[in-house]
Amino acid sequence: MGPPGSGKGTISKRIAQNFGLQYLSCAEFLQDIGTANETEASVLVKSYIDKRMLVPDHVVTGLMLPRLEQLSGHSWLLEGYPRTLGQARALNELCQLDMVISLNIPYETLRERLSDKWIHPASGRVYNMTFNPPRVKGKDDITGEALVQSEDDKPEALMTRLRHYKDVAKPVLDLYKSQGILHAFSGTDTDRIWPYMNSILSAKLPAQQSESHLPPVA
Ligand SMILES: Nc1nc2c(ncn2[C@@H]2O[C@H](COP(=O)(O)OP(=O)(O)OP(=O)(O)O)[C@@H](O)[C@H]2O)c(=O)[nH]1
Numbered sequence: 001m002g003p004p005g006s007g008k009g010t011i012s013k014r015i016a017q018n019f020g021l022q023y024l025s026c027a028e029f030l031q032d033i034g035t036a037n038e039t040e041a042s043v044l045v046k047s048y049i050d051k052r053m054l055v056p057d058h059v060v061t062g063l064m065l066p067r068l069e070q071l072s073g074h075s076w077l078l079e080g081y082p083r084t085l086g087q088a089r090a091l092n093e094l095c096q097l098d099m100v101i102s103l104n105i106p107y108e109t110l111r112e113r114l115s116d117k118w119i120h121p122a123s124g125r126v127y128n129m130t131f132n133p134p135r136v137k138g139k140d141d142i143t144g145e146a147l148v149q150s151e152d153d154k155p156e157a158l159m160t161r162l163r164h165y166k167d168v169a170k171p172v173l174d175l176y177k178s179q180g181i182l183h184a185f186s187g188t189d190t191d192r193i194w195p196y197m198n199s200i201l202s203a204k205l206p207a208q209q210s211e212s213h214l215p216p217v218a
């Protein structure tokens, strides 16, 4: 968990790779559904994503939980789910989480990072012009296509997203704190947070697993 731009995607991929976990990003999963063949669910999901609103709890949960059930027998890392108390309660019904990670990053750092963030819309690949720049300025490393900046990452939009994040996340963080599974990390640099996170995860997680690919979306 963490506010927009806190580095959830960046650090999740690092964790999944280092510990051999199946990685599932809720936003990417919903994006794939929204762009898949037209079904009732895909149209609904797309309509919320396009309005930059959270997909209603019962819809996102109805999609995520069966996906997680497909991963039973694997160890996984979820990014961006649960985001609301309703989603957290639904997930609790399915399984007991081992650990919840929360990133506390100062506002000024978020603002600076996001003003420097560029994405490749078709794949969702994310770049930062100082932290992880593309090989060729303005172009995606894999396809060579143009990178764009999101309206959502401009300072005015960021303030609104941040306020919204705090309101929605607080009860979820409180729940996980009461369960004793919340680990919060504060800092301004992913690379400085990483060694602490790595040592806590190393103490909790069994030896690395070898899996690296998710089973395909059904
Ligand atoms: N300068 C700098 N940029 C970073 C650091 N960690 C991540 N970034 C960049 O900051 C931006 C946000 O990182 P993400 O991993 O996309 O963060 P997120 O929390 O998943 O963001 P949302 O998808 O907006 O919720 C990206 O452009 C990253 O490349 C860091 O330590 N320093």
Ligand SMILES: Nc1ncnc2c1ncn2[C@@H]1O[C@H](COP(=O)(O)OP(=O)(O)O)[C@@H](O)[C@H]1O
Binding pocket: 004, 026, 027, 030, 048, 049, 050, 052, 053, 054, 055, 056, 060, 080, 081, 082, 083, 084, 087, 152, 161
């Ligand atoms: N857990 C979730 N619950 C509901 N909707 C979600 C969830 N995760 C992602 N989404 C949908 O996917 C979109 C993109 O998510 P994300 O990349 O995390 O960006 P944002 O920070 O704008 O929410 C959201 O605007 C929302 O429509």
